[in-house]
Amino acid sequence: MSPQLRSYLELVSANDNFSYDFQSQSTYYTFHLPHDDLPHGYMHPLVVSKMPWTPSFLVDHQTRTVTLRALANDDMSRACNSALQDLIDVIIEKNTFEVLAGRHSEMYRVPGAVCPVSIERFAAPLFGTIGRGAHLTAYTHTPDGMKIWVPRRSANLKTYPGMLDSTVAGGVRADENPFSTIVHEADEEASLSEVVVRRDVKATGVLTYMHSTDHSFFAEKDLVIPDMLYVYDLELATNMVPIPKDDEVKEFYLMDIEEVEKALRSGEFKVNSAVVMIDFFIRHGIVTEENEQDYEEICMRMHRRLPFPMSKTR
Numbered sequence: 001m002s003p004q005l006r007s008y009l010e011l012v013s014a015n016d017n018f019s020y021d022f023q024s025q026s027t028y029y030t031f032h033l034p035h036d037d038l039p040h041g042y043m044h045p046l047v048v049s050k051m052p053w054t055p056s057f058l059v060d061h062q063t064r065t066v067t068l069r070a071l072a073n074d075d076m077s078r079a080c081n082s083a084l085q086d087l088i089d090v091i092i093e094k095n096t097f098e099v100l101a102g103r104h105s106e107m108y109r110v111p112g113a114v115c116p117v118s119i120e121r122f123a124a125p126l127f128g129t130i131g132r133g134a135h136l137t138a139y140t141h142t143p144d145g146m147k148i149w150v151p152r153r154s155a156n157l158k159t160y161p162g163m164l165d166s167t168v169a170g171g172v173r174a175d176e177n178p179f180s181t182i183v184h185e186a187d188e189e190a191s192l193s194e195v196v197v198r199r200d201v202k203a204t205g206v207l208t209y210m211h212s213t214d215h216s217f218f219a220e221k222d223l224v225i226p227d228m229l230y231v232y233d234l235e236l237a238t239n240m241v242p243i244p245k246d247d248e249v250k251e252f253y254l255m256d257i258e259e260v261e262k263a264l265r266s267g268e269f270k271v272n273s274a275v276v277m278i279d280f281f282i283r284h285g286i287v288t289e290e291n292e293q294d295y296e297e298i299c300m301r302m303h304r305r306l307p308f309p310m311s312k313t314r
Contacts, residue, residue, distance in 0.1 A: 041129040054087050112310050137276065
């Protein structure tokens with residue numbers, strides 16, 4: 001029996017699957033930074049109960065808040081980062097949560113913090129803080145029409161092994177900007193020349209969503225992952241072929257639009273990469289209000305208003 005084909009709205013909804021209902025959101029704890037009235041994340045109650053809290057954090061079960069305490073330190077940024085790192089070190093030492101897989105990871109910036117605050121990438125879903133990623137779609141024009149370079153993820157990856165992905169993608173580290181992420185990931189994942197990427201890549205916007213981990217996730221369920229994806233396009237000459245360099249990509253396919261559409265609807269794409277591809281289709285006039293009955297809803301669900309600050313300007 002062939003798998004049931006998914007609509008584009010179903011694919012977008014699978015990515016932006018955290019409830020819009022306030023009552024459902026209120027079961028979570030909110031995560032707060034010092035001297036900041038606005039929350040910066042949603043924490044699941046089971047995470048709060050299992051967390052090996054250090055004295056730097058105040059957990060109030062009545063108000064359902066977790067607050068990093070105001071610290072008597074002239075350098076608030078350094079104090080916050082140190083307190084978070086001390087807690088993450090304990091989590092890894094005790095192997096408290098599967099999502100960390102007992103490993104440290106690169107640092108992610110917490111957007112909208114009043115002072116620079118960073119947290120390890122694998123730990124961010126425990127606190128529900130906003131993540132930042134950068135995705136590049138590379139395509140080429142052939143005599144047979146537009147074709148898109150689509151990679152298959154390696155089978156040894158913990159998240160979405162063996163699934164199709166954006167041509168190039170990566171998390172934005174605390175010490176870099178999204179464009180820098182694209183430049184180095186294009187080299188590491190696809191052997192694309194830095195000269196070509198810097199010269200020809202086009203920034204095309206930001207996608208936002210809130211994802212709640214489910215059965216498809218390798219670790220804890222119901223973790224909240226609010227995300228901002230910076231999306232880029234790169235038109236390649238027909239003689240330029242992406243080649244895997246690191247161990248994250250198994251191989252690249254040059255797929256025509258019909259092949260990509262079939263793979264999308266068959267659920268072969270990583271969940272947020274499917275949304276990046278749908279956004280690409282909309283921007284290039286492949287999906288329009290004339291041929292997609294859920295066009296308006298799809299567009300809105302790819303640009304969700306996140307409930308946390310995204311910049312210092314309030």
